[in-house]
Amino acid sequence: MSWFKFLLFVHVTATAVWVGAGVALEVVGARFDKAGDPAAAAAYGKHTANLGEKLFMPCSILVLVTGILMVLDSRWEFQDAFIAFGIGAVIVSSVIGAAVLGPLSNKLAALVEEGAPASAINVQTKRFLGIARLNTLLLVVAIFFMSVKPFS
């Protein structure tokens, strides 16, 4: 197995874990939001914060590092549209995850633990899910650029 193929395998697997987990969490989150159950919202907030730190962040770093190494080991260039977009999307998504979604999910769990009113919990849940959806959409567009490689 060549170095490039090994990098490709790690890159694809890490992307699958990162984006697939994001989609699965959104589906579950939407169901919890619909159910309007504060205990479920608290559990969801805690699990999401935990997964963000222990799964999403390491995977996003792995995707970025293997992506850069693949460019260095191929005929591709950093100026190619799909690479520029991919790197931009990974960076933006990581920043959104660490600076917005992580603190929001912690806040959601804290609100439930404090016994905040259901309306406040609902507002927080909807805000979290809205931003998470935009983040996932950004990653899906990045996957489109990676698999179709337009303008190259």
Next chain:
Amino acid sequence: MEVNELLVFIHILGAIVWVGGSITVQFLGARAVKATDPAVMQRFGSETEWIGMHVFMPASIVVLAAGIGLVLKNNSAWDWEDPFVVVGLLGIAFSIIVGSAFLGPESGRVGKLTEEKGPGDPEVKKRISRLINVSRFELLVLVVVVFFMAVKPGT
């Protein structure tokens, strides 16, 4: 955009939703077992059953259909006998059968049983442990398939 490129995108996206989602379920399942709270475990069981039937199952069918389409479109380069195609088809068939015949329905049954008997019940513990082991093995098969698809050994 050509049909081939569209099929690649759909194939990859379907695999990402399927494999990544399954890994998330593993993480959440391990935390639910640790929590030993009947409500959390019951909720986990019913959510796993729902997501298995409504997300993973359709995603696996999309992956299979797009994969078959790709082999048909690229029959000059790829063949049904190519190792990565054979492993991919076998892996998907195995996962669809295990998921629809065991993992999905059993998650729902275990969720209900936990609600009735509590997480400390020996039968509940045994069935949760079996569920986790089978889903881990299924996930391992899927990761091997991803390896064959990405690396394409023997081609």
